[in-house]
Amino acid sequence: MIKKIVISSENVKFLDKINELSGETVTLCDQCGVCSGSCPMISEMDITPSQMMRKVQLGQMDVMDSKAMWLCASCFACTVRCPRGLDLSKVAEALRQVKLRQAIDHIDIKKIPENEINRLPQIALISSFRKFTG
Numbered sequence: 001m002i003k004k005i006v007i008s009s010e011n012v013k014f015l016d017k018i019n020e021l022s023g024e025t026v027t028l029c030d031q032c033g034v035c036s037g038s039c040p041m042i043s044e045m046d047i048t049p050s051q052m053m054r055k056v057q058l059g060q061m062d063v064m065d066s067k068a069m070w071l072c073a074s075c076f077a078c079t080v081r082c083p084r085g086l087d088l089s090k091v092a093e094a095l096r097q098v099k100l101r102q103a104i105d106h107i108d109i110k111k112i113p114e115n116e117i118n119r120l121p122q123i124a125l126i127s128s129f130r131k132f133t134g
Ligand code: SF4
Pocket: 028, 029, 030, 031, 032, 033, 034, 035, 036, 049, 050, 053, 078, 081, 082, 083, 084, 085, 086, 088
């Protein structure tokens, strides 16, 4: 049975917001899947990069519940190969920004054991806080 998708003004608003924040036109994505085939992080992701784009095209805000946007390493492997010239890393960044602006951090320093903090490279911690906290 074909699932019916209803697109509301809220969905359109969400798409517009991601387009605005990312500077990309997500509707240009033709779902070719080249990004998913190029992504070095895909084995860890719960949805593929092309699925992330599709969800944004449809304004499906549950895309922000996915691990994929946090796992995008901004490596640009997809960006250089996208036939539509889209920069998916900017889309992932825009999604993270929307979530972080709701004051929902992705990591909590208080939950990281002290021995872990001492063991981890400080530069990795700093870049993590930049990426995962608002
Ligand atoms: S490579 Fe580009 S056009 Fe193809 S699915 Fe990914 S974002 Fe869309």
